[in-house]
Structures are given as C-alpha cells and as structure tokens.
Amino acid sequence: MTAIPQERRVVTAIPGPKSQELQARRTATVAGGVGSVLPVFTARAGGGIIEDVDGNRLIDFGSGIAVTSVGASAEAVVRRASAQLADFTHTCFMVTPYEGYVEVCEALAELTPGDHAKKSALFNSGAEAVENAVKVARSYTGRQAVVVFDHGYHGRTNLTMALTAKNMPYKHGFGPFAPEVYRVPVAYGYRWPTGAENAGAEASAQAIDMISKQVGAENVAAIIIEPVLGEGGFIEPAKGFLPAIAEFARENGIVFVADEIQSGFCRTGQWFACEDEGVVPDLITTAKGIAGGLPLAAVTGRAEIMDAVHSGGLGGTYGGNPVACAGALGSIETMKELDLNAKARRIEEVMKGRLATMQEKYPAIGDIRGRGAMIAIELVKDPATKEPDAAAAGALAKACHAEGLLVLTCGTYGNVLRFLPPLVIGEDLLNEGLDILEQAFAGV
Template identity: 90%
Template sequence: MTEIPQERRVVTAIPGPKSVELQARRLATVAAGVGSTLPVFTARAGGGIIEDVDGNRLIDLGSGIAVTSVGASAEAVVRRASAQLADFTHTCFMVTPYEGYVEVCEQLAELTPGDHAKKSALFNSGAEAVENAVKIARIHTKRTAVVVFDHGYHGRTNLTMALTAKNMPYKQGFGPFAPEVYRVPVAYGYRWPTGAENAGAEASAQAIDQINKQIGAENVAAIIIEPVLGEGGFIEPAKGFLPAIAQFAKDNGIVFVADEIQSGFCRTGQWFACEDEGIVPDLITTAKGIAGGLPLSAVTGRAEIMDSAHSGGLGGTYGGNPVACAGALGAIETMRELDLNGKAKRIEEVMKGRLAEMQSKLGNGDIIGDIRGRGAMIAIELVKSGTKDPDPQAAADLAKACHAEGVLVLTCGTYGNVLRFLPPLVIGEDLLNEALDVIEQAFGRI
C-alpha cells in the first residue's frame, strides 16, 4: 500500500482534463439521478487526502459522508479485508455462517450503550438497517405506527423515504410512500421560536402531546431519531429533549431507536452520540463508519426485542458479507488503537475555535448564524446578513470556492444552507488547519 503524501496540491483546474474526460463517459452510461458533489475522479485516497486522476490532492472534509473515519485505506482494514478476500468472498450467512459475522456482533454488543444482553443483525446499508429496525419493533410490540422528527433523514428506500423529512431531492416524485409514519417537532435550538434555552422542554412537550392526541401512544411501535440530525443540518437536539422522548417511549412500551448511522463510531468524540446525555436506546442502527468504507450496517439491541422476529424473518443475501465484516473488525481495531474518540474531540476544539474566529471577523453582518456539532461532526449554518433567513446560495458558493482550491466540503440542511465538515478522524492537524485557512479565504470571495 503506497503512502499518499498528506499535503494539498492543485496542479490543474478542478475538475482537471482527465476527470472531465471521465465525466463525459459517465454522462453517457450512468443514470442522471445519481449525482456527485464534485466530479473529480478519485485515483487513491488515505489519511486526510483524496488524490484524483489528474494528480490533484484534495483535503478531505467529507470522509465519503462520514464513512472513512479511519481513513480511506487504513492499514488494519486493508490487511483484514485482503486476508478475507483470499479465503472466500461470500457464502451467505443464512446458508453457511462464518466467524467474522459473529465477531462483529460481539463487538457491537460490547461497544453500544447499556449493560443489558444484546444481539445484532447485519445488513448492507443504513437504510436497510433502519427498515429492519422498524420490522423488529413492529413484530415485538404488535403495533404499526412509527414516529420520526422534523429535519430527520433515514434513507432512500420506500419506507425510509417516508421516514425522511426533506422532500427534494430524496422524495420528490417517488411516492406514494409507506403508511403509518408520523412526524413531530424536534428541538432545533437555533430556530426555536422562544430561544434555544427553551427548546428542549417545549419541543419534547409538543412532540409527546402530538403523539398522544394524533396517534395514541398505545399504537406506536417505534420512535426513531438521530441523536445528532445529519442531513437535516447537523442539529444537536437541545439538552433535555432526547431524555424526555426516551423516557416517554419507555413509559409507553415503545421501542426507542437511535439512528447512529452518521453519528456513530467515534464521529462525535464518543462511540455513539446518544451517550452524551446517557441515552440507552432499545435498538441502535449503525452503518457508514462501521467498516472503513466497505458496505456494512447493523441493528443492535435488547436481546428480547431482537429475538422477536421468527427464524428467516431477518437477513438478506449480502448482509454481513465476510469481507465487509473483516473491514469492520479492522476499523474497530484502528479506532481503539489510535483513540479516535480523543482525536475527534481535538478536531472539534480546533474547528470550533477557528470557525468562531471567522464568525467574529465577519462582524455584525455575520452570515455564520450558528456553529454547532460535536467531535468531527461540525457545521456552520449560513444566513442572510443580519437575519436568520437561510442562505443556501452562500453555502453553495462557499463549497464551490473551497473545491476550486482543493478542499472537499459538503453541504446539507433542510434549507440547503449548512456547510458540514466530516474530516477523517486520522487527519493531521496541520492539514486540518490548512483546510480552515482555505475556508476562511473563501468567505472573502463570496
């Protein structure tokens, strides 16, 4: 495995000529509905760098959307997955099982919150994990309704589109959607009408009131929430909100599901974001960072809930693929050995400090309305000067300016006005600061 120099290098326009040529081939054969944030074609990646086919090296502040937390070519992931590839690529765990699947489930039982007996089932994608969590909750409770939250994102399958709040681009034109899905308010502190300090108590009271009056708690199988809302804008529910909702679920026999697909596996400076307020979910869904870039997801939860499904009721041809399981064991090994929770906390310290300085320099006409997030899951919400009106154009312009200078950033948010930062947890601090320099300069150009 060749070590990629950990330095930004821009040698062509971005995208460069080879990427432009590949993009033309792509447009001829790849469906138009599959988008790309930046059409530079990757040749190799590792640490905090993506190198494209033209020889440009971009600082990676996206991690493939929080996937390559251990880097895109982590030694332990490559070593374990390569060894597994040499032994066998697939048998289907439902046909003849293998140890790697069991080992991943053992690790999940150890790492996820709570000291109760736990079991897991492995799948391929985050959406698949969420969909199976709903199946498990429904068969366990013998109820049908599912409660989700404003600004939530849970996937692109039919059921998970129904669970997802944002219409465009995820839902537009793809209905009708799965029934018995209900949406209630979330404690979005920055935009809460009576102020962030009241958001936790007021939003939880409103959500619980709506559930009781409009659905009936006795009809609810599951309440599903991201402990830090990802696509919705890296929203941290105001303090007190998650404990209140979790307690309501417990009091009413509702399965509380923490969707940790983006926020899990050291991303927020803890193994799982729900640990911040001591939340112990009944079920937790994971994917993205679990396997160092290989496709793997899981539902982990209380053994008695997980065992509610009959034999053969859960699974899938590729679920818990042996190579992906090997990758997961390598990723977890790396997270432990390098203390990636500690590294995520340091990334937060550096990023929030620098972003606050930028906010201060911009003065009263500040377009950075809010700086938020935890660990290496940080965001800035951009607003029109002197207001809280969302400014999606500023987010798009900032991203474009960063891309041109060799820094890959992503946007998100229900209003499209949030710049989100998801650096690999192994990124060097000098590289991170260089990326922040580019971001600061970009503010001067929009």
C-alpha cells in the same frame, strides 16, 4: 500499499482534464439521477487526502459522508479485508455461517450503550438497517405506527423515504410512501421560536402531546431519531430533549431507536452520540463509519426485542458479507488503537475555535454547532431574521473545491456547510483546510 503524501496539491483546474474525460464517459452510461458533489475522479485516498486522476490532492472534509473515519485505506482494514478476500468472498450467512459475522456482533454488543444483553443483525446499508429496525419493533410490540422528527433523514428505500423529512432530492416524485409514519417537532435550538434555552423542554412536550393526541402512544411501535440530525443540518437536539423522548417511549412500551448511522463510531468524540446525555436506546442502527468504507450496516438491540422476530424473518443475501465484516473488525481495531474518540474531540476544539473567529468577521455564520468531527455552520442572510442563505453555502463550497478542499452542504434549507474530516487527519491539514475556508469567506 504506498502511503499518500499528506499534503494538498493543485496542479490543474478542478476538475482537471482526465476527470473531465471520465465525466464525459460517465454522462454517456451512468443514470442522470445519480449525482456527485464534485466530479473529480479519485485515483487513491488515505489519511486526510483524496488524490484524483490528474494528480491533484484534495483535503478531505467529507469522509465519503462520514464513512472513512479511519481513512480511506486504513492499514488494519486493508490487511483484514485482503486476508478474507483470499479465503472466500461469500457463502451467505443464511446458508453457511462464518466467524467474522459473529465477531462483529460481539463487538457491537460490547461498544453500544447499555449493559443489558444485546444481539445484532447485519445488513448492507443504513436504510436497510433502519427498515429492519422498524420490522423488529413492529414484530416485538404488535403495533404499527412509527414516529420520526422534523429535519430527520433515514434513507432512500420506500419506507425510509417516508421516514425522511426532506422532499428534494430524496422523495420528490417517488410516492406513494409507506403508511403509519408520523412526524413531530425536534428541538432545533438555533431556530426555536422562544430561544435555544427553552427548546429541549418545549419541543419534547410538543412532540409527546402530538404523539399522544394524534397517534395514541399505545399504537406506536417505534420512535426513531438521529441523536445528531445529519442531512437535516447537523442539528444537535437541545439538552433534555432526547432523555424526555426516551423516557416517554419507555413508559409507553415504545421501542426507542437511535439512528447512529452518521453519528456513530467515534464521529462525535464518543462511540455513539446518544451517550452524551446518557440515553440508552432499545435499538441502535449503524452503518457508514462501521467498516472503513466497505458496505455494512447493523441493528443492535435488547436481546428480547431482537429475538421477537421469527427465524428467517431477518436477513438478505449479502447482509454481513465476510469481507465487509473483516473491514469492520479492522476499523474498530484502528479506532481503539489510535483513540479516535480523543482525535475527534481535538478536531472539534480546533474547528470550533477557528470557526468562532470567522463568525466574528462574517455575520453570515448564524450558528456553529455539532460535536467531535461532525461540525457545521449555518449560513444566513441576516443574523437578526435568520433567513437561510443556501446560495452562500453553495458559493463557499464551490470556492473551497476550486482550491482543493472537499466540503459538503446539507440542511433542510440547503444553507449548512458540514465538516466530516477523517478522524485520522493531521492537524496541519485540518488547519490548512480551515485557512481555505476563511479565504473563501473573504472572496464570497
């Protein structure tokens, strides 16, 4: 495995001629509904760099949407997955089990919040994990209703589309959706009518009131929330909100589910984002950062809740694939060895410092938020009215891409630039990426 030079290099237009050639082949055979942020075709990637087929090297501020936290070719992930590949690729854990699956469940029991007895089930994707968390909660409580929040994103399957707040592009034209899903307000500090300082208390009171009146707490199987809302715009619920909702769930026998698919595994500078306010979920869903880029997801929770499902009620042919499990063990090894929580906190320090300086110059930056290496800026037409500026987000992303910096947008209003660098990115690359962003602001 040759290490990729950790330096940006732009030698052609982006996308270059070879990427454009591949794009033409793609257009002929790949379904149009599958989009791409930037049609540069990857040749190799590692550290903080993505190298394309034309020899351009892009600084990676996306991590494949928070997946390659340890880098896209981390030594321990490659080593362990390769060794497993040589032994066997698959037996199906439901047919003849293997140790790797058990080891991942042991690691999850150790790393997830709370010191209660825990058990896990492994799946392929974040949406599958969320869907199975709902199955477990319904089985355990004997109830049906599921409560989710404004700006939340939980996946693209039928049930998780119902749980997701945003229509385009996730839900549009795909209904009817699963029933018994109820949406309540979240403490979005920047846009809370009476100010961020009141958002935690007021939003939790509103949400609890709506659940009690419109659904009935005794009918609710699960309350599901992302401790930092990802696709909705990297919204950190205002302080006090999560503990209040978790407490309400506890008092009413409702399973409290933390969807840590984007925010988990050192991304926010802690193993899991819900640790920030000491919230201990009943169930926690993980995927993305868990396995260094291999498809793996998990539901981990209180042993008595996880064991409520009848034998054979949880599973799937590929769930907890042995190669993906090996990748996860390599990923966790890397996170511990390199102390990637500390790395994430340092990324936050550098990014927030630089972004605050930019905000002084460019009032279009309405809000800087997030934790660890999960940072975002919300762009507005006017700081006074906070009118969302999706066009500015798009233009800035495009300008960054042209200079060899991969950034992603998000947000319910499409006006948020989100930054998800690999946690192993070098500080020089991080600063160079921020230089490019600053130049993009000057140009746009």
